[in-house]
Amino acid sequence: MILLRILLLPISWLYGLLIQLRNLCYDVGIFRVESISAKVISVGNITTGGTGKTPVVEWIVGRLLKRKVRVAVVSRGYGRSSRGTMVVSDGRSIRSTPDRSGDEAFQIARKFPEAIVLVDEKRVRGARHAMTQCGAGVIVLDDGFQHRSLHRNLDIVLVDVDQPLRGTWMLPSGPRRESVRDLKRADIVVLTHRSAEKRGTMNAELKRITRAPQFEAVFPPTSLVRLSDGMRQSPDKVRGNSCIAFCGIARPEAFGRMLEDLGLTTKEFQKFPDHHRYTDQDLEFLASIIERMNPNFVLTTEKDAIHLMDDVAQRFRQRYPLYYIEIETHISDDSHFLQLLDKALNQN
Numbered sequence: 001m002i003l004l005r006i007l008l009l010p011i012s013w014l015y016g017l018l019i020q021l022r023n024l025c026y027d028v029g030i031f032r033v034e035s036i037s038a039k040v041i042s043v044g045n046i047t048t049g050g051t052g053k054t055p056v057v058e059w060i061v062g063r064l065l066k067r068k069v070r071v072a073v074v075s076r077g078y079g080r081s082s083r084g085t086m087v088v089s090d091g092r093s094i095r096s097t098p099d100r101s102g103d104e105a106f107q108i109a110r111k112f113p114e115a116i117v118l119v120d121e122k123r124v125r126g127a128r129h130a131m132t133q134c135g136a137g138v139i140v141l142d143d144g145f146q147h148r149s150l151h152r153n154l155d156i157v158l159v160d161v162d163q164p165l166r167g168t169w170m171l172p173s174g175p176r177r178e179s180v181r182d183l184k185r186a187d188i189v190v191l192t193h194r195s196a197e198k199r200g201t202m203n204a205e206l207k208r209i210t211r212a213p214q215f216e217a218v219f220p221p222t223s224l225v226r227l228s229d230g231m232r233q234s235p236d237k238v239r240g241n242s243c244i245a246f247c248g249i250a251r252p253e254a255f256g257r258m259l260e261d262l263g264l265t266t267k268e269f270q271k272f273p274d275h276h277r278y279t280d281q282d283l284e285f286l287a288s289i290i291e292r293m294n295p296n297f298v299l300t301t302e303k304d305a306i307h308l309m310d311d312v313a314q315r316f317r318q319r320y321p322l323y324y325i326e327i328e329t330h331i332s333d334d335s336h337f338l339q340l341l342d343k344a345l346n347q348n
Contacts, residue, residue, distance in 0.1 A: 044145025
């Protein structure tokens with residue numbers, strides 16, 4: 001793996017150079033930035049996957065809906081089988097499937113029936129559609145930091161404290177999409193994941209790069225939800241039990257740590273690629289492990305559960321004690337965070 005990363009370094013250097021040139025073109029006005037009349041909030045990062053963008057997007061959407069704001073989430077729809085503009089939900093009914101819309105977009109649409117959810121690889125086009133065709137007054141760009149062609153009123157950037165800012169390589173050798181210096185564009189920085197010691201170090205390092213206010217976000221589990229019937233189990237009730245776990249997310253180790261924190265004994269932990277679509281063969285493989293080890297619980301993430309709600313997985317859901325772990329988002333000093341959000345939404 002290390003050898004492959006080293007071999008890919010020349011491509012990473014070229015990629016980094018092209019990103020710098022692209023950002024320079026935006027900075028000096030060579031590349032056009034389009035504005036729309038709706039307010040735009042971007043939630044993104046400078047590394048690939050696993051920083052907690054979707055839970056933070058959901059937190060923002062939930063707060064806006066409580067204020068009766070007509071809000072739309074616009075994302076690329078990673079892993080989807082479709083192309084172009086697709087309305088996942090019009091704020092009244094879901095109009096797509098996880099396969100066609102992507103798991104994260106479908107998850108948001110399912111969790112917030114009143115929100116407009118739209119996927120489009122061209123964010124400007126998607127945002128315009130959400131505004132003109134669906135009546136959105138606020139657009140939340142999921143994973144929007146690199147999509148500079150659309151003007152935003154607020155740029156929120158998530159930084160994973162478990163990934164050092166310095167010393168991480170650019171794509172494809174490493175996880176970094178941009179230079180650390182590009183964090184200067186951020187209006188808000190949110191530190192995610194649990195290491196208090198690393199948070200302190202990261203906080204000091206970020207202060208040397210950007211003046212953006214810093215917040216912290218954690219994602220504690222709130223319940224275990226059984227897929228067969230939606231029954232909820234308190235996380236406090238599972239300590240000391242055994243489980244088989246599986247997931248297809250960018251940072252499976254974070255899910256593994258959550259299981260440890262819940263006091264579960266993990267007999268087997270199967271990791272699949274991010275945005276994985278489970279096949280009959282996958283389910284047969286997991287079934288063989290479950291029947292051999294006979295755990296108290298079979299656990300996965302909410303994002304993975306989206307791919308297990310179709311007819312293909314019906315027998316699997318009903319036969320085994322399959323649950324997904326539902327989490328919630330806690331943001332430090334959330335009143336200050338909301339003040340900054342309100343200020344951005346009220347600016348001309």
